[in-house]
Amino acid sequence: MIETSDEQTPLTPVTVLGLGPMGRALASAFLNAGHQVTVWNRTSGKAGDLLDHGAVAAGSVQEAVRAGQVIIVCLIDYDAVQATLEPSQADWENRCLVNLTSGEPAQARQMSEWASSRGIDYLDGAILTPTPAIGTPSAAVLFSGAHDVYEAVQETMSAVGGAAVHLGDDPGQASAYEVALLDIFATSVNGIVHAFALASAEGIEPERFAAFATGIGGLLPEMITRFARQIQTGHYPGDRSTIASAASGITHIINTATTHGIDVGMLTAAKGIIDQAVADGYGTQGLARLSTMLHTRAVA
Numbered sequence: 001m002i003e004t005s006d007e008q009t010p011l012t013p014v015t016v017l018g019l020g021p022m023g024r025a026l027a028s029a030f031l032n033a034g035h036q037v038t039v040w041n042r043t044s045g046k047a048g049d050l051l052d053h054g055a056v057a058a059g060s061v062q063e064a065v066r067a068g069q070v071i072i073v074c075l076i077d078y079d080a081v082q083a084t085l086e087p088s089q090a091d092w093e094n095r096c097l098v099n100l101t102s103g104e105p106a107q108a109r110q111m112s113e114w115a116s117s118r119g120i121d122y123l124d125g126a127i128l129t130p131t132p133a134i135g136t137p138s139a140a141v142l143f144s145g146a147h148d149v150y151e152a153v154q155e156t157m158s159a160v161g162g163a164a165v166h167l168g169d170d171p172g173q174a175s176a177y178e179v180a181l182l183d184i185f186a187t188s189v190n191g192i193v194h195a196f197a198l199a200s201a202e203g204i205e206p207e208r209f210a211a212f213a214t215g216i217g218g219l220l221p222e223m224i225t226r227f228a229r230q231i232q233t234g235h236y237p238g239d240r241s242t243i244a245s246a247a248s249g250i251t252h253i254i255n256t257a258t259t260h261g262i263d264v265g266m267l268t269a270a271k272g273i274i275d276q277a278v279a280d281g282y283g284t285q286g287l288a289r290l291s292t293m294l295h296t297r298a299v300a
C-alpha cells in the first residue's frame with residue numbers, strides 16, 4: 001500500500017499508461033496539479049506537449065510502473081489492459097493500479113481478481129465526463145474496489161477534478177454505473193438522429209426542429225427522477241400518461257418512418273415491449289413499468 005503525501009512530502013509520482021485523448025487529459029491534469037508524471041503508450045510519439053510540460057516518456061510498461069506509485073491505466077478496453085499488463089513483468093510492490101478504462105462489470109471483477117492474484121492493490125474506475133472536463137470541477141469519476149486502496153489514492157486522484165465517488169468494495173460497481181449510464185446515452189443518440197431523419201424526410205429544417213427537440217430533451221431529468229421513485233417503490237401510476245397511449249404514439253412514428261423508407265428496427269423493438277406490457281394487463285400503468293418488462297431470458 002502506498003503512503004499518501006502531506007504538505008512536507010512531494011506529491012505521489014503518477015504513471016499514466018495509455019495516451020489516447022483521455023490518457024493525455026489525465027496526464028495533463030496530474031502535471032497541472034504538480035505531480036511527477038511518467039507516461040507510456042503502445043505506439044510511441046503520442047505524448048505531444050506533455051513532455052514539454054514535464055512528463056517523462058517511459059520506454060516500457062515495466063519502466064513506467066517503476067517510475068510511479070499510482071499507476072493509471074486508460075486504454076480502449078480491458079483486453080488491451082490485459083495485453084499491456086500481463087506480459088510486462090512489472091514490480092508492483094508499494095504501487096496501486098487504478099484502471100480508468102471503460103468496460104463491463106464482469107471484466108472489472110476479473111481484472112480485480114487478476115490483480116489480487118499478483119498481490120497488486122487495485123481500484124477500478126469509470127470516467128463519466130469528456131476530456132475537456134478532466135482537471136476541472138465538472139469532472140466526474142466513479143471508483144469501486146477495496147476501500148483502503150481508494151483511501152490510499154484519493155488525494156492523488158483529486159487532481160482529476162470534480163467530486164470522486166467511491167461506490168464500495170465490489171470492483172464491478174463503477175463499470176455497472178457506467179454501462180447503465182451509457183445505455184441512456186446510446187439509445188438517446190439513436191433517438192435523436194432518428195428524429196432528425198424523420199423530420200428531414202417531412203421537410204422540416206434541422207435547426208427549426210432543434211428548437212422543439214431541445215424542449216423534449218428538457219423533460220428527461222424530471223422523468224428520470226420520477227421513474228426512479230416509481231421503480232424503487234414498485235408503484236406505476238398512469239395519471240400522467242399510460243403504456244396504452246405510448247403504444248399508439250410509437251405506432252405513428254413507425255408508420256411515418258416506414259413511408260419514408262427510414263429504418264424502424266429500434267422502434268419496432270421498443271413497440272414489442274410496449275405491446276407485451278399491454279397484453280400482460282399493464283396498459284393503464286405509467287411508462288416506468290416498462291423497465292420490468294425487458295428481461296428476455298432467465299439468467300443462470
Ligand SMILES: NC(=O)c1ccc[n+]([C@@H]2O[C@H](COP(=O)([O-])OP(=O)(O)OC[C@H]3O[C@@H](n4cnc5c(N)ncnc54)[C@H](OP(=O)(O)O)[C@@H]3O)[C@@H](O)[C@H]2O)c1
Pocket residue numbers: 017018019020021022023024041042043044046074075076077079080081083084100101102103127128129130131
Ligand atoms: N475520450 C473521452 O471523452 C472518454 C470519456 C470517458 C471515458 N473514456 C474512456 O477512456 C478510455 C480511453 O479512451 P480514449 O479517449 O483515450 O481513447 P481510446 O481510443 O478509447 O483508447 C486509446 C488508447 O488505447 C490504446 N490501445 C488500443 N488498443 C490497444 C491494445 N490492443 N493494446 C494496448 N493499447 C491499446 C491506444 O494505444 P495506441 O495509441 O497504441 O493505439 C491508446 O492509448 C476508454 O475506455 C474510453 O471509453 C473516454
